[in-house]
Amino acid sequence: MTTAVRQPPHHRNTVCIKLYGCQLPDCRARYNERRRAIAAGQQQPARILIDATETREHIQTLQDLGMSLSGIARLAGVRHPTICAFVNPRPTMRRGRRQQTTPQTAARILAVRPLTVIGAIRRMRALAHLGWPTSHVARHAGISPRRAWELRPNSVISVGLAEKIAVAYEELRTTTADEHGVDAWKTALSRKRAKTNRWPDPAYWADRMDAIDDPDFEPMYGLTRREIIAHDAHELIRFSGLSRAAAAERLGVSKAYVEHAFRDHPQYAVEVAA
Incomplete structure (x- = not known):
């Protein structure tokens, strides 16, 4: 009874020789060249890999918010199969899903934020x-x-x-x-x-196309100068802890101007300290 010889899946690196005993001349030459490089201290540093758990959880969070894997891939600038490998078990992977990734790929994916309407x-x-x-x-x-x-x-x-x-x-x-x-x-x-x-x-x-998709950007369109001052003074007082006088000085107006602005636009004067 004869046993079939296992064939390597590809001949792109030295795996075909190490695991399959490949004897192709080109593969042997590549293998010998790498051994000589290692012996001479010229071996290229191994690729750095990090744990993929955080990346996978981020992808799953984006999915839960309604984003597709293809959409995540496009925003991250990576291939669709790369994204899929983090969350979908693959028979070609011994542990199912991808367990490690490069820092560069992780950074691209983690930078993706939900694309709001x-x-x-x-x-x-x-x-x-x-x-x-x-x-x-x-x-x-x-x-x-x-x-x-x-x-x-x-x-x-x-x-x-x-x-x-x-x-x-x-x-x-x-x-x-x-x-x-x-x-x-x-x-x-x-x-x-x-x-x-x-x-x-x-x-x-x-002049604001970099902000048109940003849900945190608040357009100040069609507002009078007094309404803008009321809005900005409100932000300074409420979130920076400034007094009305200090907020007015920061905005380059008088305290009286701020008072008048709050009077004309009381929605900004709510819960604001004097």
């Missing part, structure tokens, strides 16, 4: 200033109007949907809906909604 909403609201109804923006993005209307702030959005709306925004932000034959009553209604709700327009976001 706020950026998509801000883009559609900005286009309303140009008369674009949500339904028209949605169709231009290749999605159903109902899907666009159902978007809610602070919810998670897929990378693919966010990219479609971002592309549509870039294509529409320099033109008006009137130029594309949208009914006048629809464009007027869109502009009225944008103005009434004080949604930032494309010109406002042009």
Whole structure:
């Protein structure tokens, strides 16, 4: 009875010789060259690996928030199979899921944050200033109007949907809906909604595109100087512990100006010390 000789899965490194006894001339030459390098102290340092538990848990947290593995991979700038290996058991891995990873891969994945819908909403609201109804923006993005209307702030959005709306925004932000034959009553209604709700327009976001997707960024659009002072004084007093006089000095105005600002905009004066 003869026993079949096990064949190496590939011949890219010295594993085929060490584990399978490969005798191919190229493999033997590569193996001998590596041995000589080791003997001469020229061996390349081993690749640094770290425990993958934190990375895997971060991926699972993002999944629980509604993000797909493919979306996480795209935001992290790594291959989709790389992400899958952290959470999905693979028969080719002795311990199922990936147990170690490089610091570089871990850093890329850990830097991924949930992609909220706020950026998509801000883009559609900005286009309303140009008369674009949500339904028209949605169709231009290749999605159903109902899907666009159902978007809610602070919810998670897929990378693919966010990219479609971002592309549509870039294509529409320099033109008006009137130029594309949208009914006048629809464009007027869109502009009225944008103005009434004080949604930032494309010109406002042009210098703030790095913040348009940031849910923690608070647009200060359409506000008077006095309202901005009231807002900033409120932040300084509440979170920095300054007095009204100190906050006024920091903002370059008088204490009386801050008092008047709070009087005109009492929502900022709530629970603020004198």
